[in-house]
Amino acid sequence: MKSCDHRCDVLIIGSGAAGLSLALRLAPSYRVIVASKGALNEGSTFYAQGGIAAVFDQADSIESHIEDTLTAGAGLCDRSAVTFIASNARHCVQWLINNGVSFDKNAGGVSGQPYHLTREGGHSHRRILHSADATGHAVETTLVSLALSQPNIQLLERFNAVDIITSDKAGLPGSRRAVGAWLWNRQLERVETCSARSVILATGGAAKVYQYTTNPDVASGDGIAMAWRAGCRVANMEFNQFHPTCLFHPQARNFLLSEALRGEGALLKRPDGSRFMADFDPRGELAPRDVVAQAIDYEMKRLGVDCMYLDISHKSADFIRGHFPTIYHKLISLGLDLTSEPIPIVPAAHYTCGGAVVDNQGQTDVAGLYAIGEVSYTGLHGANRLASNSLLECLVYGWSASQALISTLPHLSAPARLPPWDESRVDDSDERVIIQHNWHELRLFMWDYVGIVRSTKRLERAQRRIQLLQAEIAEYYANFRISNNLLELRNLAEVAELIIKSALQRKESRGLHYTLDYPQTLAHARPTVLTPDFKA
Template sequence: MNRITADFLIIGSGVSGLFSALKLAPLGSVVVVTKKSDYESNTNYAQGGIASVFDDKDKFEEHIEDTLSAGAGLCDLDAVRILVEEGPTRVRELLEIGVPFTRDDSGNLDLAREGGHRKNRIVHSHDRTGSAVEAALLDAVHARPNIQILENHACVDLITRHHIKNKSDLPLRCYGAYIVDTETGEVFPVIAKKTLLATGGAGQVYLHTTNPSIATGDGVASAYRAGAIIKNMEFYQFHPTSLFHEQGNSFLISEAVRGHGGILREINGRPFMKDYHEMGELAPRDIVARAIDDTMKKRGEPHVLLDITHKPANDIIHHFPSIYEKCKKLGIDITTDSIPVVPAAHYMCGGVATDLLGRTNIQDLYACGETTCTGVHGGNRLASNSLLECLVFSHRIAEDIKKEGPINFASESKEIPDWNKEGTTNTEEWVLISHNLGEVRTIMSNYVGIVRSNLRLERALRRLNLISEEVKDYYNRTTVSLGLLELRNLVKVADLIVRSALLRKESRGLHFSTDYPEDRTPSRKDTVLHNLS
């Protein structure tokens, strides 16, 4: 396989990637690149649901106000209004595609409630919403003959003028990407008229995360190297309640459990959330995560408890079947036992800066979903606004491309060279530096977690700089592999998070600094990083 040409290249197969593919398919050929199987994505692990106004007693303005309140003064109002007002139409499209959203006894959508929401507005498919959406979208995508999915393939780098000889005077433009077949090691260019990044988050940059192993920040790292503007990377959301168990990996215990009446308790049984916020268990995620972190540290305990046992057993199993099954396999019966929980890295609120149509500062490069910073989430994402953002902005990207009319390949795209692996070798040194991945995660968890300080951040940056140089040297003389690409991307994402955190001289939203314990900036101010080399 020397090269592929397509009208549209989409990197990522979560809801952003698949919904975009369906929207773009009527306009031309689509290639979707995904690192593992086509169903493996952050979307597939999303339990809670999609926030949207469907109840007659709810209003757009209330959803907007809740989003702005959670965002700690950093949300872009226009982006939030678009998200909220266009959301119900996109959710109805999922219903038409066949997503089996849960209904109440009257046949209406069963609307749940989660932290930060003053009304019940979470459309869900029990506690498996993400996997239900992913499955329905995949069925629809597989039915379209002009959508090609490349499983077990990964993005090496976006193709820009830097890859074309004697073309440094060209405008900054994306021509597609170099893609590696992770099973054979072959690297080849996929040349496209438009490229869309939909690679999800970067939870693997921390030791404890609710994200799958593929969440390594590939989109943000690739975009930064290509010259894209990156915003607000200091805002990494820690989900307050991840399962704590010696035999179990981090497993998300949905916000909906607290929305359904779950109570957070110290190990001795005392409820503590009212000590921290008037909304108690339904306070925004940043506040709940800090409250749990503070409670654990004060008491010297490894976790807290989430108690839903006061609800009828049948009701618990009906609303949370997958959580019940997962915990039961580990010896925890959530109908009779409290669930041991800790905060874990969950969602990246910053990312590749886009406008309200999903366009980046690089011509012909779009981005959508968790890998972006649209201004929707501000300093802290409101629960269940994430899948909604994917749907709304995927649609807007497709509409923007449609308005352009017929699109031709850039004339210089035929000058894009094949991948050059000359001077690189397969080496056994990987085992000698693979510990860097564990070191990056440890550094980030110890120094750049829920509570930070300048001293911790500066110490983290010094250590990351050393690791970055080692990885850069190894990458330049080694053939491409998935493990190396992911390590390279995680090191860059870690660097961007730390440098962004050092730029913010205040505590706001998900970024809490002991050096600046108060909100100090009176108006919206983003942190911006831009690779100009």
């Protein structure tokens, strides 16, 4: 045991909308450390284009938001969780507004509604608040600026969380609970300890497990893997949302074309210019993402082509440039003009609908360990996420977790000493090429076998491959000093195995999980819950 390198009241792992909103709510009373794997804003929040769903229009209703979410979730949402989040949406978004986030407004306050609300797939009303087509940028930069000004918030950049430290590992008396974490300081290349009264996972999703993704490089499933290793249940890991419209271009492989484009009239077309969504769903381009992604995937395979096209050129150039300036300028830099031509698109892994099982305050199965945002399974998303509910979930759980922590933290203490990281039996690796080889193999077979369309044979093939990879990674992890790539590979392999196990258990097609062997949808929807073989 040694004295801790870092000590705080609350350790938050992750610096996106969930983590920073929680930190800011706790900062008036508690010392908070926010550990960010990369730069503070290098997460999915920063790149979110569309917006945040909340009922601000008098013609809309919370009940309508609930029903749209339940419909998009293909019968697998938890109604109580959906109701909880939709009912708390407005005051959590208003908190953002009060803290300086600027959302687009209507000229002259149309119909008494000051904010310009857009509509996205699966929504029956215009209820998406946005900041042009860079809402995440507006949210993240505002939250980072506020956090930097708070003396009670310490921000650690380029610190990878390695694992959660629980009281039994630390030899502390009493019931088992989270008391800190091991953090790898990437600049000094050493593992440090951080002790805390409570630990919060706000690490985002795991879309990097796939070869093609809209997510930034940091989305490697770290929090889900750490929660699983700590003894937490995970649920619905088979439901990986593929965004239908990722730009198909060699110089921008993860650039997203916002769903708000389709909300404002963009059409999906085949290479010959003909539309196809009406062949798959009466809602056309505004069908939920699982329907649209499967339709695009089907047409690409049927025609043997590399991509489909998204076309909004029938709208005025001023309208397009005014509503989608970020997308317009990015495409211009690549030689594409959104105002005058169809844009090549393909589906790409986008959002992890499952995660660590939590209650309405973000509490996991391990006392003192919380999970908020994309890392968690709340029951909101079901078998498919409704557009623009993701940032909303981050904000609502940043609020609700703060309420729970404010009531429990006074009764807890952070340990003064924690077990040090043991590197006495490891060496520096002279074969780092193994990590890169395993990394590419993992992402490729997940794309090929556990993608938009699945089969039992493909899943079983993936399961055999992941078991071999897991053995190699475990041996490598036991013998060599850690690195960023090794930590991410270890977590991605863990999450890939959970995805495959979950997919094999679901003997039906529902939402984002479509399998050729079980194309029907069962009458009764049940979440897939995995419980670790864990002994405290």
